[in-house]
Each structure stands twice: as structure tokens, then as C-alpha cells.
Amino acid sequence: MGSLLQLNKYLFRYKTKLVLGISFILVSNAAGVLIPLFIKDAIDGLRTVFSNITVYDSAKVYDIVLNNGILIFIAAVVSGFFRFLIRQTIIVVSREIEYDIRQDFWTHIQRLPLRFFQNNSTGNIMAHATNDIGAVRMYVGPAVMYSIDTISTFIIVIALMITINIPLTIYTLLPLPILSFFVYKLSKRIHKKFTLIQEKFSELTTKAQESFSGIRVIKSYVKEQNEVDAFNKLSNEYLIRNMDKVKIQALFMPLLYLIAGTSVIIVIILGGSMVINGTLSLGEITAFVVFLGYLIWPTIAFGWVANIIQQADASMKRLDKIMNEKYEIEDSAKTDFSITDINGEIEFENVSFKYNDGSDYVLRNINLKIPCGSTIAIIGHTGEGKSTMVNLIARLYDIKEGTIKIDGNPINTIPLKILRKSIGLVPQETFLFSETLANNILYGVNQKDKELVKKYSSVAMLDKDVDDFPNGYDTMIGERGITLSGGQKQRTCLARALAVEPRVLILDDSFSAIDTGTEEGILKNLSSYFAGRTSILISHRISTIRNADKIIVLDKGRIVEEGLHDELVALGGIYADIHLKQLLEEELEEIN
Amino acid sequence: MTENREDEILGKAYDSNLMKRLLSYVKPYARYVVFAILLNIVVAALGPVRPYLTKIAIDDYIVESNFNGLLLIGLLLVASLIFQAVIQYFLTYYTQLMGQKIIYDLRTKLFNHIQKLALRFFDRTPIGRTVTRVTNDIESLNELFSSGIVMVFSDIFIILWILVFMFFMSWELSLVALSVLPVLVYATFLFRRKVRDAYRDVRKHLARLNSYMQEHIGGMNVVQIFTKENEELQKFSKINTDHKQANINSIFYYAVFYPFVEILSSAAVALIIWYGGGNVIQGTLTIGVLFAFIQYTEMFFRPVRDLSEKYNIMQTAMASSERIFKLFDDNTMIQNPEHPERLNKVKGKIEFQNVWFAYNPEEYVLKDVSFKINPGETVAIVGHTGAGKTSIINILTRFYDIQKGSILFDGLNIAALDKRELRKHISIVLQDVYLFAGTIKTNISLNSPDISEERIVEAARTVGAYDFISKLSDGFDSEVKEKGATLSVGQKQLISFARALAYDPKILILDEATSSVDTETEKLIQQAILKLLKGRTSIVIAHRLSTIQNSDKIIVMHKGEIKEMGTHRELLAKRDIYFKLYQLQYKDQEITKTA
Ligand SMILES: Nc1ncnc2c1ncn2[C@@H]1O[C@H](COP(=O)(O)OP(=O)(O)OP(=O)(O)O)[C@@H](O)[C@H]1O
Ligand SMILES: Nc1ncnc2c1ncn2[C@@H]1O[C@H](COP(=O)(O)OP(=O)(O)OP(=O)(O)O)[C@@H](O)[C@H]1O
Ligand SMILES: [Mg+2]
């Protein structure tokens, strides 16, 4: 139950409305329970008709009946009016709180490090944002409403029943605790089964998600049938789990009516014999039956609410786990807020890095100085840490060993926002939003400037391609850029980074899907547009990096060679080897 | 995009065409339905019979002081309760079983259908939406099948039985009690209309909220790199606020409707007391009847209220089924010929004859493309980005169908072949690498039982992925996260390459298969697959010319057209496009030469 205490701060925010709502419940119930009393009075009035007293005043009895009829109606209107107010306060508050929680959740999520998104699947995070927050809302709204409703109804109704007849009250109430207990027990078992069902459902969802995302691979390898078989199997397991639940759940309503019905029968038999004995009036019996009607639903609700609370508690625990995830990468006490911009001198001092505590180092003792305005290039084998190295500069991961300095300031002292705004990092893997081309390019810029789009598309040499699109820059891009060619995606990402006009431009293998001709054009454009700014290029292609002011070769996480193209070729090491391999064999023959 | 509106489809609560289609899925379970309805008629009578029994108890035994008679009625009441409970149990069980079975049928059928859809469909439909169709949308039909349809019958029967008993006891008092009915009907009618609009709003905003979150979780690194957290939060707040407001609006209608029904129900009780009371005084009515009527009004209003709740279920279900059937009707499929030509011994000859192809009508990305690849040849395709290289692969494997011309495989038109068989002979390393959540092993074998462990390891060795895989904590059994998130891009590409080799294809297609791989590894792969490619046809797309220089033929594409074709030497001799590409890449070589 502890986790639900977390909700206090939200509940407190709406305390006025909640307190009002609770008092409305009390008023509504107080008015509601009067109805059986009026019915009782009316019937007892009528009873005199059949009593042995021979003379009765029929006009007077008629008055009693009419008055009670009117009173019933008035009580119902009052009770109903306050029921309206209850929903308008408590349920509305539950939506407000749902909003607040989701808002806090998203604010939090946005600040979590990349690591979090790699370790948690999208489906999983979505489940928290939808199902778990939904479950918590059920607790705040309906659960709170019904529990207060239940408790107050109980107290008032039982008090009234006692005033009518104590023994009958005790007998008729006997089945109710059994009912509540039974609802609670069953709900608990149902809940367990339900969790199992949810698990299967989420497996089913994940399976569908993967099968559709990987559809190109599946079709290429003619794996459709495998996918269908696997999906059918999951669906079948899902069916079985559901029926497991149904077996128990189907008991629910019948047993409920059975127990509740027993109470009514007790009233009629015991109460009936009391009437025969003359210790109870006919009106009182009627009142009892109606009162029971009032109690049965709250009793059911009681077990149900107990269940909602359990579920909400479990959901809140899951949410808490995410809400307690560390930001890891954020401004701290060390941050120097006097830094408002960045020039672009970057320095690695003894930087070592590993992704997980247990795993091997990806970078070892990196020392590197990148003067402001220079272009440096990184080359090296697959998986040797190139991307890691540049991701560290933008603080997508934080380092524990060594320091990275920009303009002499360690990067963890630079306000994160300033740091990232000044660095235009084009990640190795392209990601575009399902928006228009123009909106994607302007993503980092806060103005909707058509000229800017044109300008940076032409720097990224995307303009020629766009000219061929019938809708030009207003072309809608499919999810993740699916309707663009590989090179078009890369150049759109490039244009998007350029539009921010960053002080430091980092291109992580951003030309891999681009032909050399286009690449050369882009590089030429960059050198004129971005003169004076620092750039870091990662590439496997000599042609991309040959003109850099400094080329470094990463091998097994260490810098093993550095220098100008010609120097490295002359050195005869790894770089020279790569260079040689990229030459055409035929030409080599001619040279020799 | 109009497509985006699809999640906002609401439809009517009842649409006879949709209902007909839905019922066609119920047909195989007609036995269940008949059985359920029969049970329902019985069970529906058991509730209303009890107030009637109480009436007898009061009028004939309590008022007459007959204790034994009272006991008898008590026993009858208990018996009816138990009987009802037992029937109810089986009823619930069987209707749920039926619902689950129908859902299973629908879901697996829909999934099967989606798997058959062409890539064109996936180009224009966000994954999240398609996923919702087979999961949540189908799920909301569950309620319709397992509680909706049958329960609606049960509610109607209960109401009917109540009416029967009421009119039997006193038609006059029945009319008085039912006098509130027109108000109730009108109120329900109004409520339904209002709630439908409110509900439409809620659904719309919920769909927006979900798709926003889905997309931005996937692209969170872009949000963070561009420090757009604040702007994105504002966007999110707006969507979140709209969603909240839509919900609050709908609360209002419920807040009015439910209490109103309760007031009406009490009004009916008041009327019964007033009018019935008068009758009792006149001696034309017994107290027992009055008592029974009070209970009947309670009973009567419950299903009415439930019906309006069920209306919601119906509406959700109808909206969902409309979207589901729309997807079923989507026939964006690559048609398989009815009597496909058989491929006997595959040689691997490919021929394009004047092929025209467009993704969108009239926007040709391939124009009059013709070329021939002989069995065993290695052909390279080069050209500027966006020239149409990947598109050639897409149509060769029939991911998309062409508009004009023909593509021949071993002399047979690919449109006349079974597309599955065609694809089985071709392995492609796709330009867009995709890894599944699973292990390295399952990513290479794609769970194919024919691919042995040795073959997986062998394929990994060939592409030079063995070293890094064996360094991972669990080697080939190491976990691969969603989209391979914890691997370097080059490593992912190698795994996808290994996958293609493990399938031992007749034809191998490499679409920028080594674009993110270092030169040394690339060279090693080239040497390693040279042996493998003996006697097999292969098509290589690459920007790094060193990768393709040994090809038997090089095709140079430009803006969807073939501009040059020939061997490396021939094309260089032409001193045209290829020569220029080559010059750009090997400038310093040129310099060394002239020096
Ligand atoms: N699914 C699609 N729907 C609509 N248009 C597409 C689709 N895929 C590609 N295109 C368009 O077709 C043209 C050719 O694309 P294709 O992918 O064949 O180019 P490519 O030669 O492979 O380029 P790259 O070297 O950049 O990968 C491009 O203009 C692209 O925008
Ligand atoms: N998020 C991560 N968690 C754990 N390990 C990772 C993660 N990202 C990368 N690695 C591992 O760290 C090593 C370096 O990866 P990195 O992406 O820096 O390589 P790279 O040099 O950029 O390679 P490529 O040329 O393929 O892009 C690889 O072995 C990779 O598997
Ligand atoms: Mg990388």
C-alpha cells in the first residue's frame, strides 16, 4: 500500500474539491436512505386498513400515503442532485490527477538518458504511460468515491435498521460479510489470472509490433508463415489464459446473487414470522427489503474497491520505478551557468569508457585536442568505439574516468542545454518524424522559415532530389522516413542538424549511403558555410576524411595513429593499409 | 494526411452492414448462441418470479398468519436462487468461451491478412496503428461477443418478464409505474447522442496521445540532441490537456444521466405508493402487490441503465470493427498467380525488359530499364543517391509490382511465379538493417529449423562478425535488444549480412551491405564470399567503387534511367559518368599517376 502514499501530493492539490465531493456523498446518502423510511411509513399507514380496528379514517390514510409519496420524490431529487455533484467533483479530480501524473511522467521520461530507452522497449514504456496511469486514476476516482460511499451508506443504513429491529438486522446482515470476503478472495484470484493475461497480451503486442516493423526482412526470407504460426500460438495461449480466468469469474455474479438473495429470503421468512407474531410491522419488512437493496451494491463494491486499490498499488510501484530512474545526465551543483555559449575547442583528457560495469572498456585512455575551427576525422574498424567517442561529447552518456573539456571547461560544468544546442550531432542511425520534409528540417529551429529550409537543403545537396518530389518540401515522410531512399534520409538528417547552425558539427558516418559525387559537393559546401567552426567526421571512406586537419585512427578503443592524410599514408600503419585497400587494384598495377 | 483520421472513426452504435459481417464470425458457433439464448429466457424469468413469490408470501401467508405457507415460499425462493446461480454460471462460461473463440478466429485471420499485405501498405501506415488493430481493436470486440450480444438479450428478456408479471398482477398499476417510461426513453435518447459526441472526442484525443508518445519514445535521442524537451513538452501538454478536457466533458453527461435515472426510478416508486396506496384503501389492491411493484421498479431500472452502459460497449465495438474490416478490405497485395509456373533447376538468370516503375501514380522512379544478368554473374549497380538502385531490388523480389515492361527470372515472367518461391531463391541484405529482439543466433537463423548452429557460426565467420560476437557475454546466445540498440551500426549490418549467407541462396543481393563496415572487414568479406558466389548470381549495390570493381558488369543509374553499362574497364574508357564518379573517389591516385 505504501506506494499509494506517493499520490498524496496530487490529492492535496485538489483538496477543496475532494472535501466537497466527500461531503456531497454524505448528503446524498443521508437523503437516499430516507426513501425506505417513507415507504415504510406509507405501508404501515395502509396496514391500518387491514387491521382489526374497524373504524379508520380513509382520508387520513390517503394523506399519509400521498405525503410519503411526495417525500420519496423529494428525497430522490436531493440525493440525485448531490450524486451529480459527486461525479462533477471527485471523478473530475481523478481526471485532473491523471493529467498531472501523465504530465510528470512525460517530463521525467524526456530527461532520462539514452541508456533507459535502450533497455526498455517502446511497448513497455507505453504500457506504463497508458495502463498503469489508468489504474492509478481508477483508484483516485471510482475507488475513493465508492469506498466513502460504501462506508457512509453502511453506517447510516445499519443504524436505521437497528432502530427498527435488532435481531432481524443481525440475521439479515450475517451473509454480507461472507459476501464481501468472498468478493475480495475471488477478485484476488481473478486479479492474479488477470496479470497473467496481461503478460500474454503484452507478448502478443510485442510480437505484432516486431512482425510489422521487420516486415521487409520477413518477406525477403519468406517467413510469413512462421510469424503467423507464432502469432497463432500466442493467441491460443491467450485464449487459454482468458478461459482460466473465466472459470473463476463466472462464479462471481451467481454466487453474489445467491448470497445477497439469501439475505432477502431471511428477511421475508424471519421477518414474516415476526409479523405473524406481531413483533414487526409490514412496513418495516418492506423497509428492510429496500434497505438490503441499498447494502448489496456497496458490499459488492467493497470487494471490488479492495481490488482496484491492489491493482493501483501495483501500478504505482511500477510507475515509481520509472519515476525514480536517475536522470544521470543533467545539470548539477558543478554546472557553471555563466557559460552561455561555446567556441568549439574540444579536449579529451585520459578518457576511458565502458557501457556497463561488468563489460570491457570501449574507449581507453583517449587524449586528443581539437582546436577551435578545425576539422578532425575518426576512422577505425567496426565496433571500435567511434560513435561512442562522439556521443560522449554531446553527453549522451557520461564518463566516469577522465575529462572532456570544451573551451577549457569540463563538459559536465557546461549547462546541458547550451552544450547540446552548440553541438550539431548527426547520429549514425537516421530518425525522422512522420511530418513534412520541411518540418523535419526545421526541427531544431524555432521558426517556420521556408528560406532556411531551402538554404540548408542545398548545403546538404538535398534540393535536387526535392525538386523531383511533386509536393516538394511539403512531402509527408512515412514513419521513420520510410518513403525516402537511404541517402535522402541521411541528407535530411544532415540538413536538420545544419539548420541549427551549431558551433560544433559532428557527422557520424553520415555519408555511408551517399555517393561520392554528392558527398564531395556536400563537403565543399560545408567548408564554405562552416568555416571557423569545429567539425568531427567519422567515416570508413578515405575520400570523406582525407582533407581533415587531423585524422585519428581508433583501434581497440585507443588512438593508435594521428596526423594528416599524407603523414598517415607515409606512416605505413593501419591508415595506410585502409588507403591501399580502397585503391583500385587495377590502378595499382599501373602504378607499380 | 487523411489516413491519420482513421483512429478517429467512430461510426454508429449500430450499423447493419458491419453487424452482418460480425455475425458471419459468430456463425460457426451458432449452437452456442442458441443455447445461450434459451438459457437466458429461463434465467431471466427467475429474477422477476421472486417478487411475485413475496407478494404471495405477504398476501396469502403473512397477512393470514400462515407460518408453514411462509416457509414453503422461503424454500421456493431458495430453490429459485440456486437454480439461477447454476444456470448463470454455465451461461457466463459458454458465452465467454464463444467470445474468446470468435476473437481468436478474427485476430489470427487479421494477422494473417496483414502479413500478406504488400510493402506499399506498410509505407503509408504507421506500425503502431496496425498493431492496435490486431490487439486493442480486436479486444474491444471481445466485450461485444462475450457479454454484449448475449447480455443485451438477457436484459431484454428480463424487462419482458417483469412486464409480464406486472401486468398479470395489475395492469392499472403497471401503467402508472410505466408512466415514467417515455421520459426515460427520451432521456436515454438524448444521453446517447451527447455521449456519442463526447466519446468521439475522447477516442480521438486518446489516439493522438498514444501516437505522440509512441513516436517520441522512439526518437527520444533526436529530441534530446536538439534540446527540444521544452517545446516537445508544450506539444505534449496540449495533447494531454485536450485529452483531459474531452474526458471531463464526458463526465458531465454521465453525472447528469445516472442520477436522473435514479430519480425517475424513485418517482415511479412514489407514484406506485400514491396510486397503489389509494387502490389499497379502496380495497382493489393488496399490500403484497404494492410490495412486489416496488421491487419490480428497482429491477426494471437496472437493465435499462445497463443497456445505456452496453451502448458504450456497442459503440466502441462498432468503431473498432469498422477499422478492422477496413483493414480486411485493404487489398494492397502482390497477387500470386493462380497456377504459378514451376521453377525447376534454378539457374539464376535475370532480365529486365523496358521496365517502368512508380511508387506513386505517374511519378516514375524507374524509366525504361533494361538489362540482363547471366547465371553466375556478379553485377554491380552504382549511381547517385535516390537514383533508383534500391527500387530495382524492390521490384525484382516483387515487393512492389511494376507498371510497364517485364522482369524475367530464368526466362519466366516473375509475375507468373509463386512469389514465395521466387523470394526463397534470393537472399537480400537490405539497406535498412532490422534486427529483432531475441538473440544473435535467432537473428541470423530467423528461427529456421533448417539452419544448423554450425551454419550460423560459419556465416558469422564469413562476414567477420565472429570475433565481436564471441566477445559478448553469452556469445551467440547474447540478448539483442529492440532494433539491436546496444550494437554498433556496423555490427548490426554484419549480422544482417550473416543472415543472408546462412540462407545459402541461389541469388545474393547486397544493397549497401557493407556501407557501415570498415574497409578491412569489407575486403575480408569479399574474399570470403568469392568462393561462396561461384556459380551463383549476385547483385551488388555500393557507393565505394573499390567494392565493385571486379564485377562482371556495372550498371550506372541516373535519375531512374540506365546511363551506362559495361565492365569497369569499358566504363572508364567511356570517360563519362562512371569515369567521373571514379575520378572523384580516386583523385589522389590520379595525382600519383600524373606525378
Ligand atoms: N517506399 C517509397 N515510397 C515512395 N517513394 C519512394 C519509396 N522508396 C523510395 N522512394 C523514392 O524513389 C526514389 C528512388 O529511391 P531508391 O531507394 O530506389 O534510391 P537509391 O538509388 O537506392 O538511393 P540511395 O543510394 O540513397 O539508397 C527516391 O526519390 C525516393 O524518394
Ligand atoms: N548502448 C550500448 N550498450 C552496450 N554496448 C554498446 C552500446 N553501444 C555500443 N556498444 C558496444 O560498444 C562498442 C563500440 O560501439 P560504437 O558504436 O562506438 O562503435 P563504432 O566504432 O561506432 O562502430 P561502427 O563503425 O560500426 O559504427 C561495440 O562493441 C558495441 O557493441
Ligand atoms: Mg558507429
Ligand SMILES: [Mg+2]
Ligand atoms: Mg538505396
